[in-house]
Amino acid sequence: MVDLKAQYRRIQPEVDAAVARVLASAQFIGGPECQALEAEFAAYCGVSHAVGVANGTDALILALRCYGVGPGDDVVTVANTFIATGEAIALNGARAVFVDVEEASATMDPRLLEKALTPRTKVIVPVQLYGQPADMDPILEVGRRHGIPVLEDAAQAHGGAIGRKRVGSFGHAASFSFYPGKNLGAYGDAGMVVSNDADFIARLRQMANHGGGVHKYDNVVVGTNSRLDGLQAAILRVKLRHLDTWNRERRERAQAYTAALTGIAGLTLPAERSGVTSAWHLYTLRTARREALEAHLAGQGIATARHYPRPIHLQPAMAAMGGREGDLPVSERLCREVLQIPLYPELPFEAVGRIANEIRAFLSA
Template sequence: MPESRSIPMVDLKAQYARIRVDVDAAIARVLESTAFIKGEECALLDKEFAAYCGAAAACGVANGTDALILALRAYGVGPGDEVITVANTFIATGEAILLNGARPVFVDVDEATFTLDPARLEKAITARTKVIIPVHLYGHPADMDAIAAIADRHGIPVLEDAAQAHGAQLGGRRTGTLGHAACFSFYPGKNLGAYGDAGMVVSNDREFIARVRQIANHGGGANKYDNVVLGTNSRLDTLQAAVLRVKLHHLDEWNGERRAIAQAYTKALSGVPGLVLPRERAGALSAWHLYTIRSRERDALQAHLKAEGIATAVHYPRPIHLQPAMAPAGVGPGALPVSERLSQEVLCIPLYPELPLAEAERIAGVVRTFDHAGVARA
């Protein structure tokens, strides 16, 4: 019997094989132009991705972390301010707040969707609250209607962390238009990924995007030597923009393929004792960036899958309020019980458009052979 091949978490080689001709042509076009910074592809990507989201404007930046940092700067966030977000996220969400001199205020998450729990939001708001950042984790949009209603009552802008949610929808509207502004990452493994680092800020507020663009380009004014505000260098380069423009045409198709794999997992794993499966909230359409199961025997299950050549990942093994870098937030163990419990249970199994359904079924079969009371079945 032939040996089963190893299955990775993501297969960018397989993706490249599907779009090789168009990607190679796009890269060659940039090389021939030699317009490596602020080339035509950059402006076109801004326009096309804003249109995809249904937003008025967008600004490409160097990476997703910079997108958050620059957006907060554009809101005027600084020392003495507070920014509400979640701890069940990648460290960049908290970093961006601290790097602007503000204090992160963490709110626990909804157990079913892994996203900010609106029921816990209002009591976290103070006179110092400047911005609220819900995170659309694993591709599932946060409960933006409830969050926005609370934020609007207090006059606080909502900034979406949509780093994992390209193309996700809530009530028929795409992420990028669910708050005042949104930040995206185009890290290579994302649903829409560059061939290096890249990010974007999207909004229906054109003046806000103009402020982001100015800060990202050394605070420039009328020309490159007219620096009217303190800025930085965070430009999305032309090569990345060209690659992303090619991939953007495939995003809906790829998200559909992710959805089909997620549905196959759910069908195959439903009813397994001790296993909690991800699900979409009513009215939400996940981008299915990750398929994240939960088990109290997570570490043993991960080892069981590894022994069968199946890659997995834990997003995230420690909620960021417990990271030493977040000490200025002043939040200790036990403060966010749902986030802390999830960090001990979550496990992401392979999910990418090129994953054959037969291999998804194989993965599900290996998960089923594990006894979630702690003993692998024979």
């Protein structure tokens, strides 16, 4: 689905120099590379503060903790997401309340949000899925009306935007993952939380480093070890400089797929909501013949993926949240029909053409 070796070949001298710099400095945990990345990534998102953490799951867990989420609280989110969104809520002892998604974008349906709120709702967590931000204005409006902060799960959407405003700058805070396969990916695990709220970021930084106070061995709250390391930060700084180019290259390939796949009966193509710039993390097809198409493409040596095969309210791990089949009809249908095909900046256009031809030939037969 991605070719990280091809990506490394494009930037090898820059990455190797960055790694050598960290090795020579021996600043392996925190340090100047981490501070620089935090400042650069915050500026990229259009916010003032950021804190690096160990991965995108910790970014969510720690952000929810900093909102005081705990037992007896509800967090409203979607089920058409990676399990980490639900885990972060469960691990804080809270209940996940799932709302359905819009059919076209597969992101939180703002029309269903208000009805899902309870007196215990502490945070609203829309997921910026497949690279595309959710319909943020009405979601933020509901949050404002009820005094509930909105935390963006932005793990899949580095560089996505609504108008000129980038993902990460809509909610009170946003969590990012730098898992290697993401649009901005480390060479290992890494994550970040961004916000304009300096106190919130300071609390999160404290929580992510053993609840430390002014001195290393002042431990003022129960924290954990979830720190960004210098090597990952240095590599991410190199890659951040290329992110807009890479997102543009993803878009060009997505447009080529769309041009080649338009007009096939029974096939729904991904589309950007008006005014939205997707980061095109994934190119998501929908067809009722998903299994057969998947098997055909596998037979031709073409990789595919299902994001996601099961909505998380129906995952055994989320059973305590009380989700039942039929609760979220759109999410459940999408999980039966979605299929991702390869999309990454280095994907040759000939491969785009070949993959599209295979899909057209199979579905038109």
